[in-house]
Amino acid sequence: MKVVIITPTYNEKGNIDRLIPILENEIFPKIKNHDMNILVADDNSPDGTANEVKKLMQEWKNLDVSSGERHGLGAAYVRAMTYAVEKLKADVMFEMDADFQHDPEKIPEFIKKIDEGYDMVIGNRYSNGGSIPKNWPLLRKLFSIVANLFVRTIFMKFSIHDWTGGFRALKKEVFLKEREELTNYKGYIFQISFLQKAIRDGFKIGEVPFHFSDRALGRSKIAPIGYILEVFKFVIITRIQEILFGKFGKFLVVGGTGFIINWAVLNLLFTKFNFRPEIANLAGAALAIFSNYNLNNLWTFEERKANNLGSYLLKMLQFYATSSFGVIFIQTGTIFILGSIFGRENRLLINLYFIIGTGLLLIWNFTVYNKIIWRKEPQG
Numbered sequence: 001m002k003v004v005i006i007t008p009t010y011n012e013k014g015n016i017d018r019l020i021p022i023l024e025n026e027i028f029p030k031i032k033n034h035d036m037n038i039l040v041a042d043d044n045s046p047d048g049t050a051n052e053v054k055k056l057m058q059e060w061k062n063l064d065v066s067s068g069e070r071h072g073l074g075a076a077y078v079r080a081m082t083y084a085v086e087k088l089k090a091d092v093m094f095e096m097d098a099d100f101q102h103d104p105e106k107i108p109e110f111i112k113k114i115d116e117g118y119d120m121v122i123g124n125r126y127s128n129g130g131s132i133p134k135n136w137p138l139l140r141k142l143f144s145i146v147a148n149l150f151v152r153t154i155f156m157k158f159s160i161h162d163w164t165g166g167f168r169a170l171k172k173e174v175f176l177k178e179r180e181e182l183t184n185y186k187g188y189i190f191q192i193s194f195l196q197k198a199i200r201d202g203f204k205i206g207e208v209p210f211h212f213s214d215r216a217l218g219r220s221k222i223a224p225i226g227y228i229l230e231v232f233k234f235v236i237i238t239r240i241q242e243i244l245f246g247k248f249g250k251f252l253v254v255g256g257t258g259f260i261i262n263w264a265v266l267n268l269l270f271t272k273f274n275f276r277p278e279i280a281n282l283a284g285a286a287l288a289i290f291s292n293y294n295l296n297n298l299w300t301f302e303e304r305k306a307n308n309l310g311s312y313l314l315k316m317l318q319f320y321a322t323s324s325f326g327v328i329f330i331q332t333g334t335i336f337i338l339g340s341i342f343g344r345e346n347r348l349l350i351n352l353y354f355i356i357g358t359g360l361l362l363i364w365n366f367t368v369y370n371k372i373i374w375r376k377e378p379q380g
């Protein structure tokens with residue numbers, strides 16, 4: 001397997017001078033079964049980092065540099081990973097900072113995880129023995145921890161602890177699949193975005209805990225306030241899109257078609273066939289629930305749909321029961337409770353109760369559909 005360690009640099013001359021010999025002389029000899037290489041992703045650093053690398057390239061044939069204009073960390077990674085895959089024929093790539101915050105001694109552990117079948121392996125600073133620098137100011141520690149907790153919570157992905165770090169190993173397939181979209185994330189946000197897309201597409205993610213040291217030499221390139229805002233915006237927007245264009249969005253569309261069916265049948269039976277409106281509505285609602293059930297089964301929960309007649313009928317029974325319970329106890333119950341507290345005189349208030357009740361009904365229905373009727377079967 002050809003492994004390329006990509007290290008992005010902007011004015012890291014003093015660090016890269018030390019990092020390369022350490023990798024070449026101390027780390028690579030320990031890794032016997034893989035072809036180890038280094039690619040420095042430099043953005044025309046004014047301190048001459050690239051020239052330094054070129055000098056070292058005369059000594060080591062497995063060392064290369066990808067130079068370009070500075071458009072941010074993410075842009076540098078996309079450029080260098082493209083070079084690594086297309087020119088160097090890499091099978092596996094590493095992301096690793098040049099400033100010794102990422103302990104090179106950990107590289108074999110990442111490779112072991114890749115060998116075990118993980119597609120992307122994430123360095124983890126927040127659990128199982130991973131840590132951040134003790135001497136960091138409290139505010140920086142707090143930000144680092146809170147930001148990662150925030151991402152995990154909003155994405156509801158608690159099993160992955162470190163979203164913002166840049167010590168990672170990944171198979172080339174992960175990069176090739178996500179490359180197109182990643183060109184939109186040019187700065188540090190590249191890291192969260194890459195991981196989120198890899199998870200979304202079902203790649204297998206592993207973690208390696210490590211101690212994140214303080215920067216050895218040189219200056220930090222990150223602009224904290226801008227980055228915090230970017231993280232916040234990315235995570236919130238991505239989550240809303242996931243919800244609206246995911247199962248919940250489909251569920252809402254199905255609900256909308258049910259509403260139209262209910263309304264159309266009520267009007268048809270009432271005006272053309274002289275049914276009593278109550279009976280016409282019950283017929284419309286029953287048909288709407290039937291249609292909702294089938295659309296949810298075939299579309300919203302497509303990959304968990306009933307696979308035989310027994311399960312189709314059982315799910316349908318559960319669906320009718322859930323829907324009726326929701327309308328009677330959740331939606332109507334909300335209107336009753338709010339009416340008892342705030343009064344029933346005002347039409348505007350009644351409509352407000354209806355909207356709140358319907359909102360709760362939607363949450364109730366979706367939760368039962370998702371967690372009970374069409375629950376994910378445990379894997380394995």
Ligand SMILES: Nc1nc2c(ncn2[C@@H]2O[C@H](COP(=O)(O)OP(=O)(O)OP(=O)(O)O)[C@@H](O)[C@H]2O)c(=O)[nH]1
Pocket residue numbers: 007008009010011012041042043070071072073076096097098099101166215219220221222
């Ligand atoms: N090519 C390139 N590399 C960059 C850019 N910005 C940062 N880097 C490199 O990316 C790595 C991480 O950046 P750092 O500035 O160390 O960010 P940080 O680790 O969050 O901050 P510190 O803890 O202060 O070091 C370093 O090796 C930087 O030289 C960039 O725009 N282009």
Ligand SMILES: [Mg+2]
Pocket residue numbers: 097099101215220
């Ligand atoms: Mg750093």
